[in-house]
Amino acid sequence: MEPEAKIETVDLNLHYGAFHALTDVNIRIPARNVTAIIGPSGCGKSTLLRCFNRMNDLVEHTQVQGRIVIDGEDILAPTTDLIALRRKVGMVFQRPNVFALSIYNNLKFGLRIHGMLSRADQIRETVRQGLEQVGLWDDLKDRLGLNAQSLTLEQQQRLCIARVLILRPDVILLDEPCSALDPIATLRVEELLRVLRQEYTLIIVTHNMQQAARVADFTGFMYLGRLIEFDDTQKIFTNPGQQLTEDYIRGSFG
Amino acid sequence: MPENSHESVASHTVPHGPEADRPTFWTRTRRRIGEPVVEACIRLSGLAVVAFVFLIFLFLLKDSLSLFREYPLGQFLFGTQWLPISDPPQFGVVPLLLGSLYVTAWAILICVPLGVGSAMFISEVAPKHLKNVLKSLIEILASIPSVVLGFLGIIWLAPVLRNTFGLSTGMCGLTGSLLLAFMALPTIISISEDALTGVPRTYREAAYGLGATRWQTLWRIVLPSASSGILAAVMLGIGRVVGETMVVLMVTGNAPVMPRSILQPLRTLTATIAGEMGETVGGSEHYFALFAVGLVLFAITFAINFVADLFLRRARK
Secondary structure (H helix, E strand, C coil): CCCCEEEEEEEEEEEECCEEEEEEEEEEEECCCEEEEECCCCCCHHHHHHHCCCHHHHCCCEEEEEEEEECCEECCCCCCCHHHHHHHEEEECCCCCCCCCEHHHHHHHHHHHCCCCCCHHHHHHHHHHHHHHCCCHHHHCCCCCCEHHHCCHHHHHHHHHHHHHCCCCCEEEEECCCCCCCHHHHHHHHHHHHHHCCCCEEEEECCCHHHHHHHCCEEEEEECCEEEEEEEHHHHHHCCCCHHHHHHHCCCCC | CHHHHHHHHHHHHCCCCCCCCCCCHHHHHHHHHHHHHHHHHHHHHHHHHHHHHHHHHHHHHHHHHHHHHHCCHHHHHHCCCEECCCCCCEECCHHHHHHHHHHHHHHHHHHHHHHHHHHHHHHHHCCHHHHHHHHHHHHHHHCCCHHHHHHHHHHHHHHHHHHHHCCCCCCCHHHHHHHHHHHHHHHHHHHHHHHHHCCCHHHHHHHHHCCCCHHHHHHHHHHHHCHHHHHHHHHHHHHHHHHCCHHHHHHCECCCCCCCCCCCCECCHHHHHHHHHHHCCCCCHHHHHHHHHHHHHHHHHHHHHHHHHHHHHHHHC
């Protein structure tokens, strides 16, 4: 089944203080696909996602053991450049978290902190491309000075995706990106994800199983901090290898 | 819990059965009379505050306007000499206004960077236990009586400044500014710190997620988001500094002359009133002039508090 693995974890264990959040997770996430991670609340799926750009570092008393290899490099190594890592592995959060700045400055922030572009016309061009990629340009091109928080939630979430895209990442982590959106907006964002999968490696955490079935090429099922099963989405939903997975998919628990 | 409260409401409104807790005579009387009485008391205290402010203002206005029956308003507002006991007396408020302005401006220049800096340290950098220690220390700082600070100013700070700058006296504007800065710090720190802490966690996550360093996150995202709160903190700090009396009376040298430098003795609006009120004859021109100074002071602090309130309101939105 395997194309090249973009991200691979080896015996990954994570503790928040005394709480054992991830246990022996071994996962190989293929490049340029959509991978969904599903499971009941508190199963560790967000925690796993946040390992891939080391956002867990921000939580006090977090301990990680094992290896997380992205493009052949162990990102848990102390020499890892976190800033470069987070540019390469972008993240979209559960609630759209645009800054209380203008639309334009929301996008400019990332370019600026990475010193990617300095000329104003280059920045404008990149901002335009970013907004076009997420389908916001036509609506917002005349209102770039507007405070981003006055947009609808869907627009805000698209802006958050654009904010990640213009930094030219390889991997985009999406932590329940549609949970704050209505069903129509959800479908439209999912469409966007299907377009983006041609260029990026997308990993989406969701507890909406239909969503995983709709957008993901591969799906991993997690339960109580363990990765129970990882396979083709098709196979997971029609013919899972584990009884636990089947019970969850059928809605017996969760 | 919700079920319990529901039951207790029901028992008041729907008596079940003839004997089931009938309200006694006293209970009924208390309800019928007590409620309106309490309400009236609260209403009265609310209105009293409004009335007091209004009466104070009227009183101030009446006595200060009495000055202008004999002394021209223009000469008071634009006069550059404050010589209340010469003949004829001069009541030019400009030297006092400038004195207040100099002392306040320098105090703000000193305490705003320091205050906002400490607020940033407390909310963003300090580990939890240190944060708690610092916050209680700042509260203690706020509770030092100003006369104690003035005392320290006279016996310690003034000589230090005199020797440092080679002045003829250490009782000068800068001594006052330094002490006032110290007094405004707790206000500025605690309100700025609230504003910074109030910035949603999600902003920080977003910034870190994009690869921002802690400093970039703080400088470009957190600080701008907290800016209205911080501005309000600064305005309240200014209000505190402008209105402060005891320290400036004790350490600024009390020279009601046009200040040319912060390193010379000068006198503020507040110190003038406090220093001279005891020497005037009630109802004299000098007496009314001091009220007029008070009116000017009132106008300034009112304006500052008003602006601070605007910022605070914007910050809460």
